[in-house]
Amino acid sequence: xxxxxxxxxxxxxxxxxxxxxxxxxxxxxxxxxxxxxxxxxxxxxxxxxxxxxxxxxxxxxxxxxxxxxxxxxxxxxxxxxxxxxxxxxxxxxxxxxxxxxxxxxxxxxxxxxxxxxxxxxxxxxxxxxxxxxxxxxxxxxxxxxxxxxxxxxxxxxxxxxxxxxxxxxxxxxxxxxxxxxxxxxxxxxxxxxxxxxxxxxxxxxxxxxxxxxxxxxxxxxxxxxxxxxxxxxxxxxxxxxxxxxxxxxxxxxxxxxxxxxxxxxxxxxxxxxxxxxxxxxxxxxxxxxxxxxxxxxxxxxxxxxxxxxxxxxxxxxxxxxx
Amino acid sequence: xxxxxxxxxxxxxxxxxxxxxxxxxxxxxxxxxxxxxxxxxxxxxxxxxxxxxxxxxxxxxxxxxxxxxxxxxxxxxxxxxxxxxxxxxxxxxxxxxxxxxxxxxxxxxxxxxxxxxxxxxxxxxxxxxxxxxxxxxxxxxxxxxxxxxxxxxxxxxxxxxxxxxxxxxxxxxxxxxxxxxxxxxxxxxxxxxxxxxxxxxxxxxxxxxxxxxxxxxxxxxxxxxxxxxxxxxxxxxxxxxxxxxxxxxxxxxxxxxxxxxxxxxxxxxxxxxxxxxxxxxxxxxxxxxxxxxxxxxxxxxxxxxxxxxxxxxxxxxxxxxxxxxxxxxxxxxxxxxxxxxx
Numbered sequence: 001x002x003x004x005x006x007x008x009x010x011x012x013x014x015x016x017x018x019x020x021x022x023x024x025x026x027x028x029x030x031x032x033x034x035x036x037x038x039x040x041x042x043x044x045x046x047x048x049x050x051x052x053x054x055x056x057x058x059x060x061x062x063x064x065x066x067x068x069x070x071x072x073x074x075x076x077x078x079x080x081x082x083x084x085x086x087x088x089x090x091x092x093x094x095x096x097x098x099x100x101x102x103x104x105x106x107x108x109x110x111x112x113x114x115x116x117x118x119x120x121x122x123x124x125x126x127x128x129x130x131x132x133x134x135x136x137x138x139x140x141x142x143x144x145x146x147x148x149x150x151x152x153x154x155x156x157x158x159x160x161x162x163x164x165x166x167x168x169x170x171x172x173x174x175x176x177x178x179x180x181x182x183x184x185x186x187x188x189x190x191x192x193x194x195x196x197x198x199x200x201x202x203x204x205x206x207x208x209x210x211x212x213x214x215x216x217x218x219x220x221x222x223x224x225x226x227x228x229x230x231x232x233x234x235x236x237x238x239x240x241x242x243x244x245x246x247x248x249x250x251x252x253x254x255x256x257x258x259x260x261x262x263x264x265x266x267x268x269x270x271x272x273x274x275x276x277x278x279x280x281x282x283x284x285x286x287x288x289x290x291x292x293x294x295x296x297x298x299x300x301x302x303x304x305x306x307x308x309x310x311x312x313x314x315x316x317x318x319x320x321x322x
Numbered sequence: 323x324x325x326x327x328x329x330x331x332x333x334x335x336x337x338x339x340x341x342x343x344x345x346x347x348x349x350x351x352x353x354x355x356x357x358x359x360x361x362x363x364x365x366x367x368x369x370x371x372x373x374x375x376x377x378x379x380x381x382x383x384x385x386x387x388x389x390x391x392x393x394x395x396x397x398x399x400x401x402x403x404x405x406x407x408x409x410x411x412x413x414x415x416x417x418x419x420x421x422x423x424x425x426x427x428x429x430x431x432x433x434x435x436x437x438x439x440x441x442x443x444x445x446x447x448x449x450x451x452x453x454x455x456x457x458x459x460x461x462x463x464x465x466x467x468x469x470x471x472x473x474x475x476x477x478x479x480x481x482x483x484x485x486x487x488x489x490x491x492x493x494x495x496x497x498x499x500x501x502x503x504x505x506x507x508x509x510x511x512x513x514x515x516x517x518x519x520x521x522x523x524x525x526x527x528x529x530x531x532x533x534x535x536x537x538x539x540x541x542x543x544x545x546x547x548x549x550x551x552x553x554x555x556x557x558x559x560x561x562x563x564x565x566x567x568x569x570x571x572x573x574x575x576x577x578x579x580x581x582x583x584x585x586x587x588x589x590x591x592x593x594x595x596x597x598x599x600x601x602x603x604x605x606x607x608x609x610x611x612x613x614x615x616x617x618x619x620x621x622x623x624x625x626x627x628x629x630x631x632x633x634x635x636x637x638x639x640x641x642x643x644x645x646x647x648x649x650x651x652x653x654x655x656x657x658x659x660x661x662x663x664x
Contacts, residue, residue: 055515056515057515058486058511058512058513058514058515059509059514059515060509062515126527126530126531127530130534131534134534134535153477153479155479155535156535157520157522157531158520234484234523235522235523235527238520238521238522239484239520239521239523240516240519240520240521250520250521252521256484259485259523260484260485260486260521260523261485261486261513263383263386263485263486264384264385264386264485264486264487264512264513265386265486266386266390266407266410266511266512
């Protein structure tokens with residue numbers, strides 16, 4: 001504790017803000033506790049089996065979360081693979097390369113994407129994206145369809161549609177934060193790079209390296225958003241609890257099954273199983289956040305000096321710089 | 323501008339205070355099934371025009387929600403597309419009564435390229451398609467019921483509801499009655515473990531999927547099939563006739579069932595007997611406590627239900643519901659007397 005200086009105002013201020021901070025932690029703990037309590041019947045009944053079994057049968061009272069865990073992680077990872085390069089590309093362009101007149105509209109439009117309600121993405125997905133994907137699926141050559149990535153009938157809805165819509169929804173989040181992070185890279189760093197004869201690309205690479213922890217943070221934030229996204233995914237993923245690697249197969253996510261079945265869940269065990277799905281989602285989101293945080297810390301702790309531009313690749317200073 | 327106390331304003335205030343005294347404002351909260359929501363909101367609105375002091379609010383969040391909320395007494399009345407089970411009734415703190423309000427039907431919708439004729443289905447065939455036993459449109463079982471229709475050799479794509487729903491309940495309740503295999507393997511509930519197919523959220527999504535995906539078959543409430551102008555087939559009823567769902571064939575299903583209607587109205591009328599009956603029909607119910615502590619509200623609610631059963635029925639047809647047959651209405655009016663209003 002740092003010693004408190006000043007009069008009662010200072011103490012009050014400190015106590016007040018402290019209470020808010022503790023309150024937030026208390027809320028998170030309370031959510032966790034409440035989820036465990038509300039799902040106790042299912043936890044008692046299925047134990048760890050809940051994470052492993054694939055059957056979800058409300059009539060027989062058999063509940064297993066594995067297809068939902070798989071669907072959530074698979075769709076989010078796919079979304080990340082698609083969105084990360086695009087988002088970082090947008091961030092680099094708008095912070096480093098874009099002509100000044102284009103910067104504002106570009107930033108505005110990317111941020112506008114984040115303001116569109118999920119259901120609108122879902123509707124666009126159902127009526128525009130899904131027919132495109134179906135055409136793509138029909139056009140897939142038979143030889144490719146034998147690969148485990150492309151099996152199944154051409155439905156249009158399924159993992160691919162969900163992953164693409166998630167990617168579009170995640171891009172504005174990742175790119176906005178990555179852009180902010182790049183903007184705070186000290187000017188001196190860049191100028192030093194240029195002074196050493198770096199090209200544009202080399203200077204940007206240096207800036208990216210400098211900002212790497214922030215960019216990883218931006219990607220993880222996008223991942224978190226993809227994990228919890230509900231409405232648009234529910235409308236596009238096909239809502240079929242199965243574990244499949246196929247992009248064309250209808251699958252299911254944790255958030256989607258809760259949204260779909262919660263209002264009509266009759267019977268205590270069924271309700272508790274659905275809430276346990278919420279608990280699993282909570283735990284997984286928490287775990288991913290902790291892991292990414294730990295990863296960022298490890299990067300920070302072995303903070304290496306910025307890699308010098310290799311002398312062999314350095315170009316002679318251009319005439320105008322001279 | 324400064325507000326000035328005028329005699330006119332004073333008079334207006336006194337008048338309005340007098341009006342509130344004369345007619346106590348009654349606000350009633352209900353919740354449940356989404357399927358009857360359009361007609362319920364019409365009814366509440368019309369009833370409010372006739373009784374300006376009564377305001378009924380309805381949260382349309384699903385039958386399961388209605389059952390849960392009335393059991394917890396967070397709403398005054400519930401609404402459900404499937405009757406409450408014996409177990410659910412026992413869980414409630416008081417006796418809950420069921421009152422059928424209107425009827426609906428669930429129809430098989432399909433999109434088979436090159437087939438313009440209306441397709442005919444039988445109950446066992448629909449069960450086999452949704453079980454994954456019949457997988458091609460040119461299967462002998464489909465061809466037999468539809469002679470002269472050139473059916474393609476394409477794989478059938480089954481589309482079902484992904485959200486728990488009264489529509490699903492009616493559909494699988496029928497399939498379980500006509501197919502022992504369905505009853506054993508899948509069972510009856512508002513959401514089930516589907517053997518095949520993809521899930522779509524809500525009636526709208528199911529009809530959108532079926533319209534878009536070639537070779538798809540799904541099921542939606544009749545009203546959605548009519549609105550989205552999608553093909554829906556006729557279904558063979560218990561007497562062997564192929565009947566297409568419409569207001570008359572659905573009401574007829576209720577009339578046929580009325581003969582052995584149980585006193586608590588908790589009855590499934592799927593697969594009802596009778597020549598003109600559409601077999602995948604169902605009542606939708608209002609749920610009311612027999613002895614609710616708030617007698618003033620109970621009195622208003624009884625009056626509302628009486629009105630809905632009499633004058634209210636005329637709004638049914640235009641909104642795509644089938645009105646109740648007269649014999650059922652008569653039984654209900656008698657049953658309403660059980661509700662304690664003082």
